[in-house]
Amino acid sequence: xxxxxxxxxxxxxxxxxxxxxxxxxxxxxxxxxxxxxxxxxxxxxxxxxxxxxxxxxxxxxxxxxxxxxxxxxxxxxxxxxxxxxxxxxxxxxxxxxxxxxxxxxxxxxxxxxxxxxxxxxxxxxxxxxxxxxxxxxxxxxxxxxxxxxxxxxxxxxxxxxxxxxxxxxxxxxxxxxxxxxxxxxxxxxxxxxxxxxxxxxxxxxxxxxxxxxxxxxxxxxxxxxxxxxxxxxxxxxxxxxxxxxxxxxxxxxxxxxxxxxxxxxxxxxxxxxxxxxxxxxxxxxxxxxxxxxxxxxxxxxxxxxxxxxxxxxxxxxxxxxxxxxxxxxxxxxxxxxxxxxxxxxxxxxxxxxxxxxxxxxxxxxxxxxxxxxxxxxxxxxxxxxxxxxxxxxxxxxxxxxxxxxxxxxxxxxxxxxxxxxxxxxxxxxxxxxxxxxxxxxxxxxxxxxxxxxxxxxxxxxxxxxxxxxxxxxxxxxxxxxxxxxxxxxxxxxxxxxxxxxxxxxxxxxxxxxxxxxxxx
Ligand code: NOJ
Numbered sequence: 001x002x003x004x005x006x007x008x009x010x011x012x013x014x015x016x017x018x019x020x021x022x023x024x025x026x027x028x029x030x031x032x033x034x035x036x037x038x039x040x041x042x043x044x045x046x047x048x049x050x051x052x053x054x055x056x057x058x059x060x061x062x063x064x065x066x067x068x069x070x071x072x073x074x075x076x077x078x079x080x081x082x083x084x085x086x087x088x089x090x091x092x093x094x095x096x097x098x099x100x101x102x103x104x105x106x107x108x109x110x111x112x113x114x115x116x117x118x119x120x121x122x123x124x125x126x127x128x129x130x131x132x133x134x135x136x137x138x139x140x141x142x143x144x145x146x147x148x149x150x151x152x153x154x155x156x157x158x159x160x161x162x163x164x165x166x167x168x169x170x171x172x173x174x175x176x177x178x179x180x181x182x183x184x185x186x187x188x189x190x191x192x193x194x195x196x197x198x199x200x201x202x203x204x205x206x207x208x209x210x211x212x213x214x215x216x217x218x219x220x221x222x223x224x225x226x227x228x229x230x231x232x233x234x235x236x237x238x239x240x241x242x243x244x245x246x247x248x249x250x251x252x253x254x255x256x257x258x259x260x261x262x263x264x265x266x267x268x269x270x271x272x273x274x275x276x277x278x279x280x281x282x283x284x285x286x287x288x289x290x291x292x293x294x295x296x297x298x299x300x301x302x303x304x305x306x307x308x309x310x311x312x313x314x315x316x317x318x319x320x321x322x323x324x325x326x327x328x329x330x331x332x333x334x335x336x337x338x339x340x341x342x343x344x345x346x347x348x349x350x351x352x353x354x355x356x357x358x359x360x361x362x363x364x365x366x367x368x369x370x371x372x373x374x375x376x377x378x379x380x381x382x383x384x385x386x387x388x389x390x391x392x393x394x395x396x397x398x399x400x401x402x403x404x405x406x407x408x409x410x411x412x413x414x415x416x417x418x419x420x421x422x423x424x425x426x427x428x429x430x431x432x433x434x435x436x437x438x439x440x441x442x443x444x445x446x447x448x449x450x451x452x453x454x455x456x457x458x459x460x461x462x463x464x465x466x467x468x469x470x471x472x473x474x475x476x477x478x479x480x481x482x483x484x485x486x487x488x489x490x491x492x493x494x495x496x497x498x499x500x501x502x503x504x505x506x507x508x509x510x511x512x513x514x515x516x517x518x519x520x
Contacts, residue, residue: 029436031499038442039146039450040497041107042100042472043411045153045198047083048460050090050113061090062128064116067155068166068214073465077216077225081465087457087475088482093136096484099473100456101143103490104497108145109410109452110136111153111198114179121157122175125182133187141190148408148452149191150269151180151250153198154213154462161215167207167239173246180250184258192264194254195339195410196247200299202271204243208235209362213462222361232361234319241321244302248334265336269410270299272340274390274397278349278371287350287368292397294366304402306332315355315365337449338398341411345390347371389437395446404447409438411454413470418458422474427489435496453493457484 031040047069060066066074073082089096100108114121116129140147156166164171180196197203203213209232211218217230251266258264275291277284290311293301297309306328307313312320323331349371354364391409398407414430431453438451458469466477472490476483 029432029439029496031497033439034442037449039107039148041105041109041146041148041450041452042103042456042493043109043148043452043454044089044456044459045111045150045155046113046116047153047155048455048462049083049087049457062116062132063119063126064113064129065119066158067113067115068158068161069155069462071158071161072214072216078465081460083460083465087459087484089457089459090132092482094139096457097136097139097143097145099484100140100145103472103494105145105456106497107148107193107450107452108140108456109148109150110140111150111155112183113155114152115155115157115159117182118157118179120159121163122160122178125186130186137187137190146193147191148193148195148410148450149183149187150195150198151183152176152196154203154207156215166215167204167242167246168235170242170245172242173249176246177249177253181253181257184254184262188258188262188264192262193408194264194266195269196250196266197243198269198410199271199341200240200243200247200268201295204236204239205362208232208239221359222363233359236362237316237320240298244299244331245327248303248331251334251336252330265406267335267337267339267406267408268299268303269339269341270296272296272342272394273370274342274345274393275348275370276345276390276393278347281350283350283352284348287352288348290366291348291368291370292401294362296397297401300338300398300402302328302331303335303338304332304405312365315367316360316362319365335405337406337408338402339408339410340394341454342391342394342409343412344372345393389434391434391437392441392444392446395438395441395448396444399444399446404445407446407448409448409451411452413454415461415463415468415470418461418466418469418474422485422487424487424489427487428492431489431493 034040047067069083097108112133113129117126117133118124118129119126137147160166160172160175166172176196184194206213207215208217208230209222211223211225211227211230211232216225216227217235218224218227219230219232222232223230247268254264254266272295273291275288275295277288293309293311298312301307301309302323307323308320347370349369350367351369352367354360354367357364391412395407398405412431412434414424414427416424416427435451438448441448453472455470455472457473458471458475460466461468461470471487472493473484473486476485
């Protein structure tokens with residue numbers, strides 16, 4: 001386990017490496033600057049992308065049952081908006097895969113809907129669900145694109161939530177493993193990159209601490225919206241523990257049964273800010289390390305070292321579940337890569353006084369405040385700032401603190417209002433800066449192996465349904481055909497992927513859906 005001095009050295013070294021990039025900005029970056037084996041792609045998730053009903057209000061199509069996101073949206077959490085139809089990627093997958101290939105994507109990140117493949121979460125496989133995913137994966141592979149598949153992008157089958165409380169119960173471990181077994185057996189001949197869970201850390205916090213996301217558990221005074229049940233002091237930690245046990249059971253299954261013939265790898269995805277101290281005072285510097293321990297170490301420490309970070313054990317005490325010796329052995333090393341969703345850099349301010357509270361949740365135990373920087377709003381990262389790319393910082397941190405494991409950047413992109421212009425120059429600048437920053441990380445020896453923009457299309461956004469989008473392509477929801485339109489960022493990314501430099505690309509614009517160069 002790392003000493004405090006070593007941890008602080010890590011954070012400082014990482015900061016020092018990031019600083020020159022902040023000052024110099026990104027130079028012209030080319031695809032060829034990265035290794036050939038590096039993969040550049042874009043991504044989506046099942047709930048956000050695929051229509052589940054042919055006609056709104058009709059029964060779920062082709063045997064799918066509800067996930068906890070369906071329940072959440074249908075309870076009116078987005079003012080009536082749902083992903084029932086969304087971008088209709090369920091029916092338009094061929095067109096979309098062609099668009100991916102035309103864009104030049106080398107990889108595509110997709111998630112499987114558990115409740116489509118195995119309705120109700122356990123029991124027999126749904127033949128239509130199986131057929132759909134076989135078709136989708138075949139289409140992706142036949143276009144020369146690598147599928148990177150997530151097993152659960154937060155969309156747990158509602159039936160398992162109802163049956164035993166979903167991630168609150170250890171029963172989930174067997175069901176998740178059985179579901180993963182079906183996926184490995186059916187798709188593992190074509191899928192080499194598997195991720196068990198999307199944003200395990202944020203899922204546990206949103207679902208069980210502040211109640212912002214399904215299954216919408218929380219307890220006063222910690223919820224950001226009314227919750228009908230929950231205990232914010234204990235449940236986030238229990239969910240986190242069960243997520244880790246289920247993840248490691250799936251990794252062990254893959255290694256035992258599939259690895260020798262399929263040769264793939266299985267990782268876990270975490271949400272990662274890059275956290276810099278708010279001031280150079282010691283309390284803030286230590287708080288920035290605490291932020292890394294609580295948000296990243298919560299999952300990374302058990303997977304790499306076999307136990308939670310000391311500071312979590314100290315501050316959460318008996319509310320943090322303990323690994324038995326056997327569990328710790330099973331969890332330690334159960335990871336082939338760590339994937340990060342990274343959007344922005346934040347400042348971290350010490351707030352140790354929260355440790356004096358009688359009732360505490362995760363945030364009070366972590367005892368710091370995130371101070372959002374330029375362009376961000378306190379409510380929910382409404383506009384991701386496009387300066388201060390922190391990819392190098394966070395990758396360097398994993399290199400120093402966790403022995404440089406293989407890493408993927410699964411999500412990175414800019415949120416803009418949904419019906420804004422196709423001339424998304426701010427997104428182009430954002431991607432250009434972050435990809436430049438990524439190159440610096442690669443040159444400094446980070447073991448990062450791939451980068452995926454979030455997202456390919458503007459579909460249903462978890463933060464605000466159809467209010468905003470991260471897509472390279474705009475989808476016209478008022479058009480019956482749900483036509484897709486490239487934004488400037490799609491052209492820019494495509495140019496980059498096809499070997500043209502990145503710098504010049506921001507000088508053109510889109511008019512009447514045509515790209516005009518600055519000379520025109
Ligand atoms: C992370 C989630 O994985 C993704 O589903 C979501 O759309 C983005 N963040 C943006 O909020």
